[in-house]
Amino acid sequence: MTLKCGEQEVLIEDIVRKYSAMLYHVAMIRMQNQSDAQEVVQDTFLKLVSKVKSGMSFADEEHLKAWLLTVAINRGKSIVMLAWNRKTEGLDSIKQVADDTKSESYAFEYVQKLPKNYRIAIDLFYYEEMTTEQIAVTMKTKPATVRSYLHRGREKLKQMMEADGYVG
């Protein structure tokens, strides 16, 4: 099966290989749980297949990327609602993720302690290098709200690091 992306016809398998890492990363930031993140990734691609079968096409690769991220983040919301009783497992996963990525700076661990929207906005901004406008589309909110998430997220990070004695 191929997907129309601008003028190009791209194999759906190539799309999966190309964007799995990005979706998994965002899903992990969102879900903080490996199994939920994997579920989000697979559900997102299944939805893509369904949409392509019904004739959906994308203007360009940026459009496709934004669509995939939006679906993944929103799919994450419904999984969180269904998986409220897996909270304990989630906490363990956060520790595992933090342990896996631990370095001297603990930057990843601190970001994971931020509220959900702050950490998603920060990840998309600093890791995916998206603009606040692109993040706003993905998170289905206003650019001003995204800027607010980023500002407050940075403030919180600073406060946490000060409290832990990392910042003097």
Next chain:
Amino acid sequence: MWDEKKFFEDYRKEADKIQPDKNFVEDTVKMISKESSKGTIVTFPYRFVAIVASVMLVVACIGIWAVHNNIKKNDESKVAHEQEIFTKGLNAAANNGTDTEDSNAAANNGTDTEDSNAADDEKASVGQMAVTDSTIAEIVQMIDDSEVIVSDEEGNPLDDDQRAELKSSLIVEEKVSDMPEYGSKTTYKLIGDYMITLHITDDNYLVVDKESEQTIYRLK
């Protein structure tokens, strides 16, 4: 001092380690490949069906309305036609009874009818043959209708003979535009779904009051 730039550089490096398992990616590729090779999902075109159903409903409503309207029109024209025939007969009978000396009446009436503008529904034709005025036809119809109360000025209902007499007196000569200066008059009230008041003057004028509108005729 917090070095924000360095913090997020570190974050990028650490976050870069969050990668899916290679087996997971390959499993996902296989799953998606299998899913995409399944037949195209034929989604039921709900929106299309809804639009077609709406259009059909509107067309059906218009059709029913048109048929109903047509039947109503036919009924109305049938009643008007019967009324016209009746009135013609009535006028002819009255004329034969009262105006026997005019042996050329029939011929004259025929000429008059030809001369008159038949399409003008509001114009009462001269003579006793073709009274096509819709108001007179309506009055005659009301008098014939037993459901309609026909009473005199005092409110006393007219009996059948009086109704027939009243009906036979309504032979229109012409429609006039100005109110005549009449002396005494006889008033009748026709009360059905609405009320019509008739004033027949001694000098043979008929004043019809219907829903605050007056129409004046000169009677034969």
